[in-house]
Amino acid sequence: MGKVKYYYDPETLSYRKIQRKKRTTFKYAAMFILGSALFGFLFVFISSQYIESPKERELARELQNMELQYKLLNKRMDDAIAALENVEERDNAIYRLYFEANPIPEEQRRAGFGGINRYKKFEGYDNSQLIAETNKRLDVLEKAIVIQSKSLDEIAKLAEDKEKFLESIPAIQPVSNMDLTRMASGYGYRTDPFTKVRKFHFGMDFTAPRGTPIYATGNGVVKRADSRSTGYGKHIRIDHGYGYVSLYAHLYKYNVKVNQRVKRGDLIGFVGSTGRSEAPHLHYEIFKDDERINPINFYYGNLSAEEFDVLLRKASLENQSLD
Structure with a gap:
């Protein structure tokens, strides 16, 4: 009450x-x-x-953690981009330059994505710009990595081709120096031993005793091993690929057969004096794209600088050839 x-x-x-x-x-x-x-x-x-509720405090902590993770992600992307730029610089300045390939333009490496707004779904939030920019950088980085990966695949292929090319190109003297009597005649105008007329000599003559070993100057396939070419007598032609063919003439006998694959340094035949020859010697020629070129430029594989200098001086003398 x-x-x-x-x-x-x-x-x-x-x-x-x-x-x-x-x-x-x-x-x-x-x-x-x-x-x-x-x-x-x-x-x-x-x-x-x-006054924050427990749920709000939990959401706030999650938001702060998300912002921190995005900042850490951007820092990791900065490190990844720096490492990628280092690889790209070596790719353009060393690898592609060495293998004579065109550098990849910077605008191609860093190109964005045109067309529709790929990041519209991130709009309308407190951290929309941070999220959108991070995703945009990630997309550009992924694209640059794909481009660099393809470039390295191309470099690997170029390296493989370059190695194959370097193994194939004629690069050694076809007769060993210890078996060589002398370098009788070089590439250029020489006196014909039979007519005594000055004419162009398209190869190099290496004098050596009959039966002296002759070696393949580069990897390739034997395309001819016969005496059906005027003046050469028994001779061998090796196709090295890349437009290069080497010819070995006036042989005593063969050590290879047609279509046989040979490697640089393989024994292919022996010095003789068959065909239009005045004395036992090897007449050696190199063709590039069906044009005969000076073999003096193709002995870097087994001659020292001093030996090459001596050979160059002797090859330059306008004397009498042996064929």
Whole structure:
């Protein structure tokens, strides 16, 4: 039961009981409820603005962690791009230059992606720019890696071809120096031993005793081993590929057969004096794209600088050839 309240009535000089009207009670109750609701709303609003809930704190931590991870990812991409740029520089300045291949343009390596906005799905968030830029850098990096990977595949193929080319090109003297009597005649105008007329000599003559070994000057396939070419007598022609063919003439006998594959340094025949020859010697020629060229430029494989200098001086003398 609620407390009964009285008030002093001066007219009757007595205390009278306070009678509260129902409307007044309802008004006070409504004001109380409204005040409580307003206070509750203000409390919730203030709490939501200044006081984080456990869920909000958890989400905030996740957001901070995400931002940190994106920054770390960008740092790792910086390191990856720096390493890739180093490989690209060597690719253009060393590898492709060595193998005589055109460098890959920088704009091709760093080209973006045109057309539709690939990063629209990242828009509308607090960290949209960070996420979009990170994904854009990642896409460019991935593309650059693909381009570099293909370039290295090409370099590997060029290296394989270069190795094959270097093994195939004529590069040694066909007669060993210890078996050589002398270098009788070089490439250029010489006196014909039979007509005594000055004419162009398209090969080099190496004098050596009959039966002296003759070696293939590069890897290749024997295309001819016969005496059906005027003046050459028994001779061998080796196709080295890349437009190069070497010819060995006036042989005593063969040590190879047609279509046989040979390697540089293989014994292919023996010095003789067959055909149009004045004395036992090897007449040696090199063809490039069906044109005869000076063999003096193809002895870097087994001669020292001093030996090559001596050979060059002797080959330059305009003397009499042996064929």
